[in-house]
Amino acid sequence: MPPAAxxxxxxxxxxxxxxxxxxxxxxxxxxxxxxxxxxxRTPQATPGHFARLAALExxxxxxxxxxxxxxxxxxxxxxxxxKFPGDEAVGARRAAIQAHLHRFGEAIAYWKxxxxxxxxxxxxxxxxxxxxWNTGRYLDGARLLALPLPxxxxxxxxxxxxxxxxxxxxxxxxxxxxxRAYAAYDDVHPMVLAWIDFLRGHVRLRTGRWAExxxxxxxxxxxxxxxxxxxEHLAETELLLGNVDAALKLYDDIVKRTRLxxxxxxxxxxxRAKGDAPGAEAALLEADREWKARLxxxxxxxxAHAIGFWLDDKPDPAEAAKWAKLNLEVRxxxxxxxxxxxxxxxxDPAQARLLVGEAARxxxxxxxxxxxxxxxxxxxxxxxxxxxxxARAAKYNPRVEVPAEPAAAK
Numbered sequence: 001m002p003p004a005a006x007x008x009x010x011x012x013x014x015x016x017x018x019x020x021x022x023x024x025x026x027x028x029x030x031x032x033x034x035x036x037x038x039x040x041r042t043p044q045a046t047p048g049h050f051a052r053l054a055a056l057e058x059x060x061x062x063x064x065x066x067x068x069x070x071x072x073x074x075x076x077x078x079x080x081x082x083k084f085p086g087d088e089a090v091g092a093r094r095a096a097i098q099a100h101l102h103r104f105g106e107a108i109a110y111w112k113x114x115x116x117x118x119x120x121x122x123x124x125x126x127x128x129x130x131x132x133w134n135t136g137r138y139l140d141g142a143r144l145l146a147l148p149l150p151x152x153x154x155x156x157x158x159x160x161x162x163x164x165x166x167x168x169x170x171x172x173x174x175x176x177x178x179x180r181a182y183a184a185y186d187d188v189h190p191m192v193l194a195w196i197d198f199l200r201g202h203v204r205l206r207t208g209r210w211a212e213x214x215x216x217x218x219x220x221x222x223x224x225x226x227x228x229x230x231x232e233h234l235a236e237t238e239l240l241l242g243n244v245d246a247a248l249k250l251y252d253d254i255v256k257r258t259r260l261x262x263x264x265x266x267x268x269x270x271x272r273a274k275g276d277a278p279g280a281e282a283a284l285l286e287a288d289r290e291w292k293a294r295l296x297x298x299x300x301x302x303x304a305h306a307i308g309f310w311l312d313d314k315p316d317p318a319e320a321a322k323w324a325k326l327n328l329e330v331r332x333x334x335x336x337x338x339x340x341x342x343x344x345x346x347x348d349p350a351q352a353r354l355l356v357g358e359a360a361r362x363x364x365x366x367x368x369x370x371x372x373x374x375x376x377x378x379x380x381x382x383x384x385x386x387x388x389x390x391a392r393a394a395k396y397n398p399r400v401e402v403p404a405e406p407a408a409a410k
Contacts, residue, residue: 013216015182015197020188022190022223022225029056036053037053051089051092057072058073058096059191062191063191063228064258074097102300104331111131122150129141129144129147130160135330136337155192157184158177159177159199161177165177169396171203171396174203178200190223194227195227197217197219201217201219201220201230208399214234228258231254232263238250240399247273261291262305264287265313267283268281268287288309307340307343308339320342324343327340333362334372335359337358338356338375340352341376341379352379360373365396
């Protein structure tokens with residue numbers, strides 16, 4: 001891992017292949033949903049109808065980030081399980097949603113059971129390997145992910161390989177693999193093509209190529225304006241490029257469409273850059289309330305995202321430590337370990353050092369990993385180690401802000 005990328009494929013910029021227009025896509029999705037909802041109430045209903053309807057709910061979640069869609073999808077699958085006990089399509093869809101909600105233990109248990117019944121199934125091996133990797137079981141994950149998959153590989157297969165390449169320190173190979181993902185997709189679904197453009201933009205964002213990243217995020221947003229994560233990354237990139245008014249206009253629209261606290265806080269950053277300190281503080285208070293409301297409903301799903309808010313945006317060591325500990329109950333990937341180390345450093349430095357040591361044994365090698373490592377060392381009062389980590393982050397992303405003298409947390 002990662003495999004060789006092969007020859008370059010596709011244009012240097014965002015893909016130019018046409019996709020279904022946003023308006024037609026939306027009408028098609030609405031018509032399909034209405035049809036499926038009618039079908040599941042008839043004697044001709046099949047497990048596939050329920051699984052497909054649940055997939056539509058999750059596509060909505062991918063667009064707007066609202067986990068209520070995931071709850072609705074699980075309710076549909078609960079109903080399907082009662083009617084069609086043990087159906088594999090229903091079980092696989094449920095496990096995917098459980099993973100989305102960071103209920104990794106349930107998803108892993110399901111796929112382990114499936115693998116026991118079909119020990120040579122390459123797709124099951126790959127799915128389980130992906131779950132292991134994302135929960136910090138890197139050696140187990142890499143072993144399964146290295147096993148051959150049936151040809152031809154799908155766009156999702158190439159994107160998975162691109163992710164591994166990127167986080168293990170090879171962003172150029174990651175972009176090559178994303179080009180192959182683009183080449184492997186031969187349909188016109190705007191969500192898929194926008195997603196690939198978004199991923200290619202993310203590679204550029206994290207390697208300091210902000211103008212290039214903006215082009216990819218803009219392309220993804222043009223394909224699908226409702227794709228809120230792409231729109232937010234476009235706003236983030238505009239802000240990084242110093243285009244404060246453009247960023248704020250985007251953030252205003254994003255926050256009107258979604259109440260996601262990450263984006264409310266990001267809008268606060270744009271307001272601060274504009275010189276509106278009271279507006280920025282009000283945004284942080286609003287984000288704080290939204291985080292707490294969402295964590296009350298889906299604690300494990302949101303914990304990893306919320307920790308950073310209480311570490312950086314609106315510092316609250318007790319709140320950060322609370323959610324960092326909860327997050328480690330479901331995953332021990334390197335980034336979660338380093339967040340927890342930083343949160344626990346002021347009150348339990350011995351435990352924090354153990355977490356840093358565990359994270360350092362991971363194969364991760366990219367800018368955000370080394371930034372997180374630097375902040376953890378700084379929180380532990382280890383400025384030399386912090387400087388070294390920030391310098392390594394800058395090798396992957398020259399635009400990383402390297403603190404002149406990282407200070408320990410008070």
